[in-house]
Amino acid sequence: xxxxxxxxxxxxxxxxxxxxxxxxxxxxxxxxxxxxxxxxxxxxxxxxxxxxxxxxxxxxxxxxxxxxxxxxxxxxxxxxxxxxxxxxxxxxxxxxxxxxxxxxxxxxxxxxxxxxxxxxxxxxxxxxxxxxxxxxxxxxxxxxxxxxxxxxxxxxxxxxxxxxxxxxxxxxxxxxxxxxxxxx
Amino acid sequence: xxxxxxxxxxxxxxxxxxxxxxxxxxxxxxxxxxxxxxxxxxxxxxxxxxxxxxxxxxxxxxxxxxxxxxxxxxxxxxxxxxxxxxxxxxxxxxxxxxxxxxxxxxxxxxxxxxxxxxxxxxxxxxxxxxxxxxxxxxxxxxxxxxxxxxxxxxxxxxxxxxxxxxxxxxxxxxxxxxxxxxxx
DNA sequence: TAATAATCCTACATAGTGTTCGTTAACAAT
DNA sequence: ATTGTTAACGAACACTATGTAGGATTATTA
Numbered sequence: 469x470x471x472x473x474x475x476x477x478x479x480x481x482x483x484x485x486x487x488x489x490x491x492x493x494x495x496x497x498x499x500x501x502x503x504x505x506x507x508x509x510x511x512x513x514x515x516x517x518x519x520x521x522x523x524x525x526x527x528x529x530x531x532x533x534x535x536x537x538x539x540x541x542x543x544x545x546x547x548x549x550x551x552x553x554x555x556x557x558x559x560x561x562x563x564x565x566x567x568x569x570x571x572x573x574x575x576x577x578x579x580x581x582x583x584x585x586x587x588x589x590x591x592x593x594x595x596x597x598x599x600x601x602x603x604x605x606x607x608x609x610x611x612x613x614x615x616x617x618x619x620x621x622x623x624x625x626x627x628x629x630x631x632x633x634x635x636x637x638x639x640x641x642x643x644x645x646x647x648x649x650x651x652x
Numbered sequence: 653x654x655x656x657x658x659x660x661x662x663x664x665x666x667x668x669x670x671x672x673x674x675x676x677x678x679x680x681x682x683x684x685x686x687x688x689x690x691x692x693x694x695x696x697x698x699x700x701x702x703x704x705x706x707x708x709x710x711x712x713x714x715x716x717x718x719x720x721x722x723x724x725x726x727x728x729x730x731x732x733x734x735x736x737x738x739x740x741x742x743x744x745x746x747x748x749x750x751x752x753x754x755x756x757x758x759x760x761x762x763x764x765x766x767x768x769x770x771x772x773x774x775x776x777x778x779x780x781x782x783x784x785x786x787x788x789x790x791x792x793x794x795x796x797x798x799x800x801x802x803x804x805x806x807x808x809x810x811x812x813x814x815x816x817x818x819x820x821x822x823x824x825x826x827x828x829x830x831x832x833x834x835x836x
Numbered sequence: 837t838a839a840t841a842a843t844c845c846t847a848c849a850t851a852g853t854g855t856t857c858g859t860t861a862a863c864a865a866t
Numbered sequence: 867a868t869t870g871t872t873a874a875c876g877a878a879c880a881c882t883a884t885g886t887a888g889g890a891t892t893a894t895t896a
Binding site for chain 4 (some may be wrong): 654655656681682683693694697701702
Binding site for chain 3 (some may be wrong): 656657691693695698
């Protein structure tokens with residue numbers, strides 16, 4: 469990739485991340501991003517069709533860090549034994565990576581108009597839930613699909629609680645909350 | 653209230669509800685509402701400062717129907733006995749009222765930019781959770797505040813599942829899902 | 837019927853979007 | 867070092883939506 473291209477994309481991403489911690493995604497204009505990144509209008513449109521496309525790309529970039537690694541690591545483990553133990557650690561792992569990007573998650577989750585981010589986030593979390601249920605034979609009274617969605621939302625509510633508490637708890641503690649609300 | 657005023661407010665509400673079932677709240681413009689409701693620009697602004705204010709008022713109007721009645725009814729019951737039984741019925745009651753407004757809930761919950769609605773909806777559901785825990789002595793391992801938020805989100809996930817299934821289940825069945833994921 | 841007040845219509849300023857195109861400057865490859 | 871390529875710039879433009887203002891018109895109330 470051309471050095472100039474790389475530079476502009478970085479500039480745009482950095483400006484975006486900075487601004488999302490100051491105002492809502494919704495109220496953020498492309499105009500604002502241009503000024504913050506100090507690039508020209510046509511340059512932006514050379515890389516992104518819309519503001520949403522930018523958010524989507526930034527989201528994927530974050531999720532690569534938060535999910536890909538953890539899922540790969542856990543795949544090498546023997547999931548058939550100690551299913552629960554491993555799942556707990558996977559969840560903890562993810563919360564741990566979220567902590568690395570805490571400012572961004574804080575900014576986006578509080579923000580209006582972040583449905584694109586949340587939709588992708590849910591997709592990734594659903595993959596995690598899938599990986600659990602592909603090893604654990606589920607026979608609860610609620611449909612499996614619903615059970616999975618519930619666990620995804622539980623992860624998110626706990627994350628919101630964590631953010632609200634300004635990340636006072638450790639990843640272990642919040643993973644504990646998750647597991648307790650998950651089994652109980 | 654002046655008859656004319658009442659008429660315009662109805663026209664606006666009706667147009668809004670109709671449009672929200674066709675496109676996302678976010679992409680909906682005031683312009684669109686004016687055309688659909690067949691009113692003039694200045695008339696709209698005589699009643700609402702912004703599109704968000706309109707959504708807020710429409711939301712409150714719906715919640716009056718969905719919540720107020722059910723909460724009042726349940727208040728007259730003796731909550732100290734059969735706490736669980738009563739709670740189950742309260743939840744069922746709410747799902748039942750949601751069914752009355754199914755098209756609107758479907759439209760809004762699927763819609764982008766509906767955070768205002770969801771925020772208010774969560775507030776109302778939290779009141780319901782509060783009413784439960786004010787009678788039931790909670791002593792779980794998760795903080796009570798978090799436990800309440802989890803139950804609110806559970807209600808919403810189940811609602812989304814219900815919508816996705818085009819309301820095939822009965823309110824009894826979905827209330828059952830809620831209770832099962834709530835205690836389990 | 838007269839006073840009141842809501843609606844309408846037109847116009848306007850403002851702000852953001854998305855596109856175009858000629859110019860300038862940085863880069864990669866030889 | 868030179869040259870062809872291509873990204874970034876910047877200015878201009880059409881377009882769409884917001885929000886405001888004022889006077890004319892019409893419906894309501896008393």
